Amino acid sequence: MRKRTLRRGLVGFWWLTLTFLYLPLAVVVLFSFNAANSAATFTGISLRWYRQLLGNEQIVSAFVNSMILAITSSAIALVIGSLIGYGMYRHRHRKLGWLIVLIYLPIVLPDIVFGISEMVFFVRIYDLTGLFRPGLVTMIIAHVTFQIPFVGLIVYSRFVGLDPTLFEAAKDLYAAPVKRVIHFMLPTIKPALISAFFLSFTLSVDDFVISFFTAGPESATLPIYIWGAIKKGVSPEINAIAALMIGAVAIAAFLSLLFSQRRRT
Amino acid sequence: MAYTGVTPSARSRGMVREVQHLLFTVAPGATWILIFLVLPGAYLMGVAFMTNGPYGQPQMPLSLESFRRLAGFGFLGWSPGNLYTLLRSLWQTLVSTGLVVIVAYPVAYYITTCKEKWRPILLLLVVVPSWTNQVIRTFGWMNLLAPGTPLSNLAETFGLIAPNMGLYPSNFAVTLGLVYNFLPFMVLPLYSAFEKLDNAQVEAAQDLFASPVRAFWHAVFPQTLPGLLAGIVLVSIPAFGMYVIPELLGGGKGMMLGNLVANQFGGGSNWPLGAAGAILMLIATFIGLFVMRRLGKRLGGGEEVVI
Amino acid sequence: MTITKTTLALSLGGLLLAGSVQAQENKLYIFNWTEYMDPAIIEAFEEKYDVEVVQNYFNSLPEMFAKLNAGGVSQYDIIVPSNYYVPRLIETGLVQKLDKSRLENLDNVMAQFQDPDFDPGAEYTAPYQWGTTGIVYNTETFPDAPKSWSLLFDPKVNPDHPFALMGDGQVSMGGACAYLGYGYDCTDMDGWREAAQLLIETKNRGTFSGFTDGTPALQQLARGVTHVGLSYNGDYLFFKDEDPETFENLDFMIPDEGAEMWVDSMMIPAEAPNLDMAHKFIDFILDAEVGAQLSNYNYYASPNAAAVPYLDEVLTEPPVQPSEDDMARLRFTPSLEGDALQTFQQLWSEVQAR
Numbered sequence: 001m002r003k004r005t006l007r008r009g010l011v012g013f014w015w016l017t018l019t020f021l022y023l024p025l026a027v028v029v030l031f032s033f034n035a036a037n038s039a040a041t042f043t044g045i046s047l048r049w050y051r052q053l054l055g056n057e058q059i060v061s062a063f064v065n066s067m068i069l070a071i072t073s074s075a076i077a078l079v080i081g082s083l084i085g086y087g088m089y090r091h092r093h094r095k096l097g098w099l100i101v102l103i104y105l106p107i108v109l110p111d112i113v114f115g116i117s118e119m120v121f122f123v124r125i126y127d128l129t130g131l132f133r134p135g136l137v138t139m140i141i142a143h144v145t146f147q148i149p150f151v152g153l154i155v156y157s158r159f160v161g162l163d164p165t166l167f168e169a170a171k172d173l174y175a176a177p178v179k180r181v182i183h184f185m186l187p188t189i190k191p192a193l194i195s196a197f198f199l200s201f202t203l204s205v206d207d208f209v210i211s212f213f214t215a216g217p218e219s220a221t222l223p224i225y226i227w228g229a230i231k232k233g234v235s236p237e238i239n240a241i242a243a244l245m246i247g248a249v250a251i252a253a254f255l256s257l258l259f260s261q262r263r264r265t
Numbered sequence: 266m267a268y269t270g271v272t273p274s275a276r277s278r279g280m281v282r283e284v285q286h287l288l289f290t291v292a293p294g295a296t297w298i299l300i301f302l303v304l305p306g307a308y309l310m311g312v313a314f315m316t317n318g319p320y321g322q323p324q325m326p327l328s329l330e331s332f333r334r335l336a337g338f339g340f341l342g343w344s345p346g347n348l349y350t351l352l353r354s355l356w357q358t359l360v361s362t363g364l365v366v367i368v369a370y371p372v373a374y375y376i377t378t379c380k381e382k383w384r385p386i387l388l389l390l391v392v393v394p395s396w397t398n399q400v401i402r403t404f405g406w407m408n409l410l411a412p413g414t415p416l417s418n419l420a421e422t423f424g425l426i427a428p429n430m431g432l433y434p435s436n437f438a439v440t441l442g443l444v445y446n447f448l449p450f451m452v453l454p455l456y457s458a459f460e461k462l463d464n465a466q467v468e469a470a471q472d473l474f475a476s477p478v479r480a481f482w483h484a485v486f487p488q489t490l491p492g493l494l495a496g497i498v499l500v501s502i503p504a505f506g507m508y509v510i511p512e513l514l515g516g517g518k519g520m521m522l523g524n525l526v527a528n529q530f531g532g533g534s535n536w537p538l539g540a541a542g543a544i545l546m547l548i549a550t551f552i553g554l555f556v557m558r559r560l561g562k563r564l565g566g567g568e569e570v571v572i
Numbered sequence: 573m574t575i576t577k578t579t580l581a582l583s584l585g586g587l588l589l590a591g592s593v594q595a596q597e598n599k600l601y602i603f604n605w606t607e608y609m610d611p612a613i614i615e616a617f618e619e620k621y622d623v624e625v626v627q628n629y630f631n632s633l634p635e636m637f638a639k640l641n642a643g644g645v646s647q648y649d650i651i652v653p654s655n656y657y658v659p660r661l662i663e664t665g666l667v668q669k670l671d672k673s674r675l676e677n678l679d680n681v682m683a684q685f686q687d688p689d690f691d692p693g694a695e696y697t698a699p700y701q702w703g704t705t706g707i708v709y710n711t712e713t714f715p716d717a718p719k720s721w722s723l724l725f726d727p728k729v730n731p732d733h734p735f736a737l738m739g740d741g742q743v744s745m746g747g748a749c750a751y752l753g754y755g756y757d758c759t760d761m762d763g764w765r766e767a768a769q770l771l772i773e774t775k776n777r778g779t780f781s782g783f784t785d786g787t788p789a790l791q792q793l794a795r796g797v798t799h800v801g802l803s804y805n806g807d808y809l810f811f812k813d814e815d816p817e818t819f820e821n822l823d824f825m826i827p828d829e830g831a832e833m834w835v836d837s838m839m840i841p842a843e844a845p846n847l848d849m850a851h852k853f854i855d856f857i858l859d860a861e862v863g864a865q866l867s868n869y870n871y872y873a874s875p876n877a878a879a880v881p882y883l884d885e886v887l888t889e890p891p892v893q894p895s896e897d898d899m900a901r902l903r904f905t906p907s908l909e910g911d912a913l914q915t916f917q918q919l920w921s922e923v924q925a926r
Contacts, residue, residue, distance in 0.1 A: 009371075010375045013371045014371075021391065021394045021448070022394065024445070025394060025397065025405055027409050037795065037818075083289075083293055084291050084293070084294035086290050087291035088291070090286065090287070103298070106298060108502060108554060109302070110505070110506025111508065112508045112523045112543070113306070113506065113546055116543060117306045119530070119642055120308060120312060120540075121301075121304065121305030122305075123643040124308065126643060141301055144297065144301075145301045148294050152294060205398065208398060208509060216643070216647055217628045217644075222398070223401075226398070227400050228629070232629075233787065233791030239408070242401040242404060245401060246401070249397050252396065253393045257385070257386065257389060319909060319910045319914075320909070321641070322664065339914075340918060341919070344918075344922050350925045411797060426778070428732045429733050429734055429779070430734050434782050516781055517780070517783040517924065518775065520925050528924070530638060530642065531634065532632065532638060532739075532740075532741075534917065535917065
């Protein structure tokens with residue numbers, strides 16, 4: 001008996017938590033269709049805010065910037081991070097304490113300290129040399145910096161999970177290191193690479209603070225645009241962009257579910 | 266290197282190659298982090314020891330003025346503003362982390378009790394909201410808690426807020442925003458701790474102890490400690506340095522350390538003071554990490570404590 | 573092995589190169605207040621000079637100043653600060669002198685704007701628009717609102733309706749000073765201290781909803797989030813024209829204790845990438861018809877004498893042109909420097925923190 005009430009309580013709590021998690025997002029989506037400019041009353045369904053989005057060049061360019069930033073930084077981080085992950089695995093018996101500290105640093109550093117450090121640094125370097133003009137380039141560099149550790153750790157743990165004799169076998173099969181990389185390493189860690197890329201991409205899209213501090217006049221991303229719009233006070237339009245982004249995330253979630261299910265079977 | 270008959274020179278050549286390999290794989294990433302994070306961080310630390318110029322730009326000579334300012338000493342004698350901010354940050358971190366723990370335990374446990382094929386889906390359901398951008402999630406709460414919304418009206422009838430006001434902006438809204446933002450970060454490590462749990466042991470405990478609370482406390486809780494500690498690290502460190510949520514949901518009343526720091530690089534224009542604030546934040550972060558690590562080791566958590 | 577290394581180095585170099593090349597295209601970067609520029613003017617300028625205009629926006633002067641300090645000085649060609657930030661921009665070397673030989677339309681500027689206190693001889697500035705900061709309030713909530721700062725600072729006048737103060741500390745502080753009888757443009761220690769105290773008490777009232785910048789304050793009022801706030805006369809008219817229904821119940825008022833009058837000027841940052849276009853743009857705005865078009869769009873008073881014949885009628889009456897009585901009570905926000913600025917920053921951060 002006691003067990004059943006406990007169970008019921010748990011189920012109830014679960015649904016309550018789900019409501020808590022999805023209510024704000026649902027409200028954003030709902031009010032993006034609101035005919036009136038109000039956060040409190042819903043007067044009817046309308047697409048007027050979406051229509052307003054279409055004609056807005058800034059939003060389109062913010063979207064393009066977000067995509068360039070996320071894809072480029074994830075790709076660079078994938079290369080550098082995989083290397084470091086493999087290096088950590090191959091040399092895991094050495095004393096690599098300093099490396100571990102270095103790798104964890106971007107993860108534990110508070111966003112705001114991270115972002116401001118980059119900003120102050122890039123501004124100074126630009127003053128001195130004329131390089132690193134704040135813009136997409138500086139943003140990509142900053143994003144790669146916080147993506148490397150995550151890629152490294154994912155790839156590392158994939159290698160750790162492998163049977164060590166596999167490496168010996170590969171060594172016998174492919175004499176040339178390049179061939180070994182192409183025919184053995186890459187295929188074996190492919191799932192890790194895919195999920196590392198996906199995680200890097202998500203981290204990049206999710207980031208606001210670091211982008212905000214490293215951005216230049218032409219490199220506003222969607223989150224930066226939305227932040228500006230909130231600060232400016234134009235609300236219904238934000239609902240529409242935010243709803244679109246929530247939609248994209250929902251699709252991504254669905255795809256990742258399909259992907260993981262397929263891998264399971 | 267196990268086979269015999271290798272000449273010393275070949276072995277040392279092997280060593281050289283090993284080191285080369287290590288450098289080749291590790292150096293790009295390590296250099297990248299050194300140049301683009303350690304160096305900027307060090308430079309920021311340096312700024313903290315500079316003097317604030319007449320219009321808020323860092324200048325020579327070196328001084329400890331910014332730390333004095335951070336402690337509240339200035340032209341007007343001592344004032345408590347920054348102390349308020351610090352205490353508010355600590356309080357918000359404490360309360361929100363506590364609430365996150367309270368919510369995450371049953372959720373993580375519930376997921377482990379479900380059929381195995383459902384678990385990834387349920388976990389995904391918890392995690393997906395955090396894939397949307399932080400700014401959007403916070404904006405959702407701005408919508409929900411604004412004046413005139415059902416939640417605000419409810420709070421008003423209970424006399425919890427001033428008439429015609431919303432639940433946002435307020436310190437309460439900031440706490441709520443923090444809990445919302447960080448809940449998945451606690452559920453994930455707790456879930457993996459629960460998953461490793463021996464179910465038979467739990468069942469036995471449930472029979473052994475008089476109440477489910479005691480069963481939980483004596484049989485379940487100790488085994489989930491590593492997960493809990495990992496979760497606390499993942500939640501409390503970013504919560505302490507939070508900028509976006511107090512800025513959007515606090516409405517000028519909920520300023521936290523992150524805002525103090527950011528303001529010095531924004532309107533407040535005092536880079537050295539902001540840098541000093543960043544140092545304070547770093548110290549707090551490292552103390553937090555250190556304490557958690559020690560606790561984790563003592564409680565036998567082992568490696569997984571930090572992430 | 574080395575192949576990957578070189579690719580890495582090459583791609584990094586490519587990134588850097590892309591970063592520095594970006595600046596050399598024919599573009600004009602404008603850093604302006606939100607809702608302050610007629611898109612048609614930008615289009616006309618782009619067409620006339622075959623240039624791409626990139627606009628960025630700020631909501632407050634502290635925000636603008638911070639961005640300029642953090643690298644903006646070499647990213648923007650035109651900035652549009654208000655009077656009290658001009659001296660500190662000049663002092664810090666963030667702006668450069670205008671080349672008046674390139675500004676043919678400079679004579680169009682009204683006499684009283686040709687030699688302003690904040691920039692003697694107008695070496696660095698060309699006037700853009702001028703206006704006032706006043707109290708915007710809901711006439712349904714406050715049918716008999718006093719023409720006074722007490723609507724914000726006296727809990728007896730407004731016991732239970734949400735209100736916002738200005739995000740720019742100097743304006744909020746000035747309001748508190750005016751309410752306390754020290755005058756809007758007070759800078760003495762006693763006045764400031766008392767004003768800061770009043771601000772701390774005010775922000776801790778249950779109905780205080782935040783420090784909001786001028787333009788968003790209007791959005792909050794329109795959506796009923798607040799019932800009183802601080803904003804600018806032109807923005808008020810601009811949004812009223814856009815949404816007359818909502819703004820019917822909102823009114824703009826200059827309190828009798830005095831309030832802010834400001835002049836926004838066009839300036840060129842010290843390391844502006846496109847000096848030539850920057851001057852062309854300033855001259856374009858100073859043109860009689862373009863100047864009038866700008867005022868007709870954003871509902872602010874024009875400092876351009878030649879533009880007057882082309883102005884809409886609404887621009888010749890209050891609140892765009894304040895009544896003579898109000899005009900006598902308007903003050904410029906004081907330009908702070910040195911110890912006064914540091915003291916102010918400290919008081920203001922105290923207000924924000926408590």
